[in-house]
Amino acid sequence: MTIFRPKYITFDCHGTLINFQMAEAARDLYGDRMSEQKMLQFIADFSAYRLDEVMADWKPYAEVVHNALERTCKRNGIVFKDEDAQMVYQRVPTWGPHPDVPAGLAKVAKEIPLVILSNAMNSQIMSNVEKLGAPFHAVYTAEQAGAYKPHFRAFEYMLDMLGCGPEDILHCSSSFRYDLMSAHDLGIKNKVWVNRGHEPANPYYGYTEIAGISGLPGIVGL
Numbered sequence: 001m002t003i004f005r006p007k008y009i010t011f012d013c014h015g016t017l018i019n020f021q022m023a024e025a026a027r028d029l030y031g032d033r034m035s036e037q038k039m040l041q042f043i044a045d046f047s048a049y050r051l052d053e054v055m056a057d058w059k060p061y062a063e064v065v066h067n068a069l070e071r072t073c074k075r076n077g078i079v080f081k082d083e084d085a086q087m088v089y090q091r092v093p094t095w096g097p098h099p100d101v102p103a104g105l106a107k108v109a110k111e112i113p114l115v116i117l118s119n120a121m122n123s124q125i126m127s128n129v130e131k132l133g134a135p136f137h138a139v140y141t142a143e144q145a146g147a148y149k150p151h152f153r154a155f156e157y158m159l160d161m162l163g164c165g166p167e168d169i170l171h172c173s174s175s176f177r178y179d180l181m182s183a184h185d186l187g188i189k190n191k192v193w194v195n196r197g198h199e200p201a202n203p204y205y206g207y208t209e210i211a212g213i214s215g216l217p218g219i220v221g222l
Contacts, residue, residue, distance in 0.1 A: 100211075109135055120142065120143070
């Protein structure tokens with residue numbers, strides 16, 4: 001990737017910047033009820049059902065978590081309780097950044113405005129953002145957009161609010177399925193994949209790979 005100085009660097013938040021600990025929450029709830037092999041399958045199913053839930057019309061994230069966890073429990077023969085889903089949802093705002101994030105963000109924030117587009121509720125997201133250690137020009141949520149990523153409408157809302165086009169931003173995410181595939185299809189040519197180990201590489205979508213946000217300053221010549 002040739003060094004590109006965008007008008008904005010836009011980010012996925014949970015998973016990319018924030019250490020998204022849904023798997024740990026699932027383990028805390030159900031780990032003593034199944035083998036490690038079954039737990040790994042449960043975690044994979046929970047991830048898949050969350051994606052499936054956000055592909056429908058927008059609904060509060062508490063419902064996304066509730067429905068996904070209930071469906072996962074049903075598939076895996078585990079008794080589901082409403083309070084389990086509530087516990088997982090209430091944990092989300094308590095999660096902090098990956099260790100590489102604060103210093104990397106702080107360095108680029110001195111030169112380029114930073115923006116978050118998150119599949120979050122307005123009431124949740126700022127608790128996470130405050131832990132990132134860098135100023136953000138704007139934080140947009142699925143609640144504001146009326147759509148979760150990977151829906152195009154979420155990205156289009158962000159671009160409309162910023163008053164810019166796909167060619168003006170650098171989008172940074174650890175997920176192809178939620179972010180980078182949609183970004184590609186919308187004409188966002190400048191993309192960074194943060195390889196957190198969530199998904200395998202997919203070079204078709206055209207991106208620069210970094211291992212952590214500490215590698216981001218070099219992408220923009222800082």
